[in-house]
Structures are given as C-alpha cells and as structure tokens.
Amino acid sequence: MTRLIAALLAATFATAATAQDAALGTWQTEVDDGAFAYVSMTPCGGAVCGTITQTYKADGTPYQSENIGRQIVIGMAPKGDGTYAGQVYRPSNGKTYTGKMQVSGNALRLQGCIAGGLLCASQNWARVK
Template sequence: KMVPCGNAVCGTIDRTFNSSGEYKSENIGKQLVRSMVPDGKGNYAGRVWRPSNNKVYIGKMTVNGDRLKLSGCIAGGLLCSKQTWAR
C-alpha cells in the first residue's frame, strides 16, 4: 500500500502471495518502500527494505501508467534487483 509520507511516498506490505495464493505473512504491516522522493518526472529515489535478509537498500522507483518498477540497489546504485508491480 503506497501512501504519502511527508513530501515523499512510503509503502507498507498490505497483502502477501505465494504459489498457492494469498496467505498471512509475518511481514504484513511492515514498511517496504521508505521515503521515496519524487523528481516530478515519474521517478523516485529513497530506500527499500528486503524482507528475506532484513536489509535496507538504495531504492529507485519509476511509475508509468498502472506499472511501478521498484529497484533495490548496492554499489551506489550500480547493481540492482528489480520488480515490476501492476495496479
């Protein structure tokens, strides 16, 4: 669930799914996307929490129509793991 947080956007895990469908993860309610500040062109920069290893990474986010691309990066943003979400 993406919501404004000050002048940025933050996202909390609202629902979780696996290959069998929706399930109740222990991560529901935790903040995944942190302080993503917009640049006015559909791009955002902030932090992203990765539940599988409990680490926070440099975050990048791009919005295009009903698609959101989210990246968690290391090495100053050179190496990124990406996901695309649909509204």
C-alpha cells in the same frame, strides 16, 4: 500579505501531492522467495512510503505473513517525470537498499541498489487499485 503567503504555501503543497499521485494506491509485487504481496503506497511527508497489507503464496493462496504491516518502500521522494528515490527494504533477507522507483500508468518498477547504484535488482509491480 498573509493571504498571498497562504496561497503560495497551498500551491507548493498541492504541487508536491500531485507529483506523488502516480505512485499512490495498492500494488502487487512480483513473486519473491515463493510469495508475493499487496503494498499500499501512501504519502509520508513529502515522499511516498509503501506498507505490505496482504501476502500470498506464489499460487495465489492468501497466508498470514509476519511481514504484514511492514514498510518496505521508504521515503521515495519524487524527482519528476514519474521517478522517485529513497530506500527499499527486502523482508526475505532483512536488508535495506538504496531505492529507485519509476511509475508509468499501472506499472511500477522498483529497484534496490548497492555500490552507489551500480548493482541493482528490480521488480515490476502492477497496480491493483
């Protein structure tokens, strides 16, 4: 009985990890307020979180932003078929929004929404690695 429970738990956690695999890795953001970043997407509990690891001016020149190390994708829980729901933090205005994310291959669409998801701003990110 103990082996059966262990096998069921392992299968459950393996399924959750597999659902997250599409979003894991390093992604390049779009230019926002004159700069872009590399964001490392990693597991956090049963969700995915993203932390800024490098920052660049719009022309590609690296610079040391105070936002390096800041988590901007927060608790994006997989909903199936490459979609996620959680929160998004925008460093340029210091606000956290309801977040949606869609991953398809090497493309990620991130949305920050207000008014119950009626008004959303979005960015398209590209996988770096």
